[in-house]
Amino acid sequence: MNQLFPIFIKLNQIHTLLVGGGKVALEKFEALASNDNALNLTIVAKEIIPEFAQLLKEYPQIDLYVRPFASEDMINKQLVIAATNNMELNEQLRNLTRQNNILFNAADKPELCDFYLGSIVKKGNLKIAISTNGKSPTIAKRLKELLNDLLPEEIDETLSLMSTYRDQLKGDFEFKVKKLNEHTKDILGHER
Ligand SMILES: C[C@@]1(CC(=O)O)c2cc3[nH]c(cc4nc(cc5[nH]c(cc(n2)[C@H]1CCC(=O)O)[C@@](C)(CC(=O)O)[C@@H]5CCC(=O)O)C(CC(=O)O)=C4CCC(=O)O)c(CCC(=O)O)c3CC(=O)O
Numbered sequence: 036m037n038q039l040f041p042i043f044i045k046l047n048q049i050h051t052l053l054v055g056g057g058k059v060a061l062e063k064f065e066a067l068a069s070n071d072n073a074l075n076l077t078i079v080a081k082e083i084i085p086e087f088a089q090l091l092k093e094y095p096q097i098d099l100y101v102r103p104f105a106s107e108d109m110i111n112k113q114l115v116i117a118a119t120n121n122m123e124l125n126e127q128l129r130n131l132t133r134q135n136n137i138l139f140n141a142a143d144k145p146e147l148c149d150f151y152l153g154s155i156v157k158k159g160n161l162k163i164a165i166s167t168n169g170k171s172p173t174i175a176k177r178l179k180e181l182l183n184d185l186l187p188e189e190i191d192e193t194l195s196l197m198s199t200y201r202d203q204l205k206g207d208f209e210f211k212v213k214k215l216n217e218h219t220k221d222i223l224g225h226e227r
């Protein structure tokens with residue numbers, strides 16, 4: 036059984052710290068920024084690969100510090116993602132985040148993580164996050180590709196139309212739920 040609880044985070048409201056500037060850090064950065072390019076992020080890395088530094092020029096709001104991590108970097112952060120090649124540093128980050136009540140992810144180190152990144156299907160306003168409970172990120176990636184192909188582009192139009200319909204509905208909560216369920220019965224092809 037998978038006991039992980041998925042939540043959808045507003046990356047422009049919280050402040051995230053990414054430690055590391057290599058290939059894996061770049062992958063994690065792309066995973067974050069592809070959801071919200073206005074994200075609130077600080078990056079600290081002893082060294083950064085040129086393609087990562089180049090990409091960051093497109094994000095003037097992101098702070099990049101090319102130097103070793105210092106414990107002060109944790110101040111005012113709510114989420115920390117580590118993508119370093121240094122296990123001692125990973126352990127230090129794990130301990131500091133715990134002391135400061137900050138959620139922690141270390142790329143490819145499940146035993147240190149409070150949360151995992153998921154594979155993400157995106158169609159306009161629709162977003163589906165996939166977890167395999169850490170069993171196979173590759174299968175998560177393949178499922179994402181499959182769902183991306185299966186879901187019609189028009190699904191976003193349907194969401195917008197439903198949103199307008201929902202705003203127009205007058206009545207109490209129960210009435211609205213009934214109406215919305217009736218209206219979508221055929222779209223989804225089955226009854227609730
Ligand atoms: C637990 C977790 C923790 C975390 O990192 O958050 C974790 C852990 C590990 N990943 C490893 C390897 C790979 N990870 C990927 C890819 C992704 N990994 C992601 C998430 C997660 N990876 C979390 C669980 C998610 C879940 O529940 O499924 C995705 C979904 C999201 C993202 O990272 O943005 C992203 C797909 C993005 C997309 O949709 O494209 C690929 C494939 C590739 O890159 O093509 C490989 C190589 C092939 C393979 O091993 O499958 C290893 C072994 C390292 C080693 O062998 O040394 C570990 C460690 C371990 O398993 O012990």
Ligand SMILES: NC(=O)C1=CN([C@@H]2O[C@H](COP(=O)(O)OP(=O)(O)OC[C@H]3O[C@@H](n4cnc5c(N)ncnc54)[C@H](O)[C@@H]3O)[C@@H](O)[C@H]2O)C=CC1
Pocket residue numbers: 054055056057058059060079080081082083084102103104118119120121124142143
């Ligand atoms: N590259 C890959 O495909 C895979 C990598 N991994 C693991 O992911 C981790 C990162 O991988 P890569 O990005 O390839 O490594 P990398 O060696 O390219 O990058 C590590 C980054 O950590 C930074 N760093 C090290 N000590 C630091 C400190 N004290 N303060 C701030 N920054 C510091 C370095 O400057 C560098 O930017 C490693 O643990 C690796 O074993 C796991 C699976 C696959």
